[in-house]
Structure formats: structure tokens, C-alpha cells
Amino acid sequence: MKSDTNDILKKNQLSVTGSRTAILELFQKSNGALAHADIEKKSSEQFDRVTIYRTLQVFVEKGIIHTIPTTDNSVLYALCKDNCSQGHHNDNHAHFICDVCDLTYCLEHIAIPAINLPAGFKQTRTDVVMSGICKNCSNK
């Protein structure tokens, strides 16, 4: 895992530091999306708020993570798959936010159907956010 995060950071011309490694590992361990506050709480060591802001910002710029749109005013982040690179994110993300446990799932393998836009509109990115009850919470 450690060497994995190292590789990712180096591949993106970022120096390998404690906070970056820890935050990246946190994303890899969590199967869902994380908010800034989650990272502040869950990370093994305690990092400065500001460091977390800046780390997330750099990760988004480099295409290591992406933001997930939400209906409330929160901002969520999740790992990008390989086909995201700097300045060019994968066009099709599907996400599922559970209303019960509040976990956010990345459904990267689910194809997003093409949607016909009115004439003159050129679409470069589509986000799909579904909400409802997730697998775990249905079984309770």
C-alpha cells in the first residue's frame, strides 16, 4: 500500500510527504467518498486543517481524486480511476449516496446512458448522483 501511494505521488510530480501519503491511504482504505471533515477525523495522525485543504486541492488538480456533486452544500472527494489525468477527468461518473448511513459509493462500472441535449449545447462532462438506500442498509 505504501509503495502504491508513493508511486501515485511520484507519477504526479509531487513530493512524498507524511500528510499526502496518509490522506491517500485513507482514500484507498475507505470504499466510499470522503468529506474534508472525515479526513480531519479519521486520519491516523492529526493534520492541520489548512494542510488538508491544500492536499485535497492538489490531488484534484492532478486528477488523483475528483469532487462529487451533492445536493446539500457539502463537498465530497473520491479516488479517480486510471483514466483521469490532470485537467481531463473521466466524463462519466455515477455516484450513490445512501440516505440512511450517508455513505457515498462510486459506481464507476455503471455506464451512463447518453442524454440528448437541446441543439447548441455541447456537453463535456456528466455527473449522475443517485440517492436512496444502499445494499447494506436494505438488509437490516
Added chain:
Amino acid sequence: MKSDTNDILKKNQLSVTGSRTAILELFQKSNGALAHADIEKKSSEQFDRVTIYRTLQVFVEKGIIHTIPTTDNSVLYALCKDNCSQGHHNDNHAHFICDVCDLTYCLEHIAIPAINLPAGFKQTRTDVVMSGICKNCSNK
């Protein structure tokens, strides 16, 4: 227009006040979505920040407007169509945010295709947010 907004407010058991009428009219006049800051700037009279927060909150609760998910941390609001009522919003919203002029369009008439979720997931709401270049900006 004035009587229209009155009707909407009364239908939702809200008293008709200056700020509510003005903000509602602002939504009706604008063909796109509005952020809190837009309302603060564009409204004919100047209302207190807090009043705008509270008005928007009430409107969302009553199903008069809905929030639009965005990738950055901003919150956008737009008028709901008739099939939204308190606590039960229309399941399918499609929105288009222009990267150039930053206008947000509500594409309520565009059908959102069904998406197959993994077993166990129950979807109650789907938001689709597309971004790219809008009709107006393409023609320049």
C-alpha cells in the same frame, strides 16, 4: 406575475411578505438557477442575508424551489415544477451548467434514462448535472 407569486405562497401556507414575493419573482424572471449571492445582488430591494437564508430554506422545505448539486462547493437553487410538493420532489432533474457563462439551465423536459443499480440498492432520486458549453456561448 404578482398574483401568481401570491398564489404560490398562499398555496403553501406562507404569509405573503415583501422578501418572499421579491425572491420568488426573481426566480421566475431568471431562466436559470440562482445562488444565494445572486439573490443578494439582483433583488430589487436589499434584503438581509439572514432573511434570504431563511426564505430559501422555507422554499426548499415547501417544494417551491430545489437545490442543484454542483461540483464546486456552491449551492444553487431553481424553481420546482408542479409535480414537486412538500417532502416529495420530482425524481428526475437534469441540469446543465455552462463552463463559459456559468449559467445553469434546468432541462426538466429531458428524460433521464433508467440506470441499472447493483442488487440491493434502492434509488429514490436521481440528479444529472451536465456541464459544457451552452447554446448562447456556442454561437459566439
Added chain:
DNA sequence: GTAACTGCAAAATATTTGCATCCTT
């Protein structure tokens, strides 16, 4: 050794809450 990263302090912004006053019904 140098450039880049971090943490602290502080500024700027955004949001929420309490309360007295005013307006709608």
C-alpha cells in the same frame, strides 16, 4: 542547498442562532 511542503496565525467568507420589533392575517 534549494524548492517545495507544513503549520500557525490571522483574515476573509459563509452560515446559524437569539432576540426585539414589525408585519400579515
Added chain:
DNA sequence: AAGGATGCAAATATTTTGCAGTTAC
């Protein structure tokens, strides 16, 4: 008249910026 809505002040929370010290390469 009564209940609800507004505006002000202030508390809280969130995000950004500057800078000095530290770390990675």
C-alpha cells in the same frame, strides 16, 4: 390581537492567505 417574519448583533463554522520554519529530493 396573535403568530409569524424580519433585521440586527453576535456566535459559529468554513475557507483562504501570508509567512517562517521544516522537510524532501
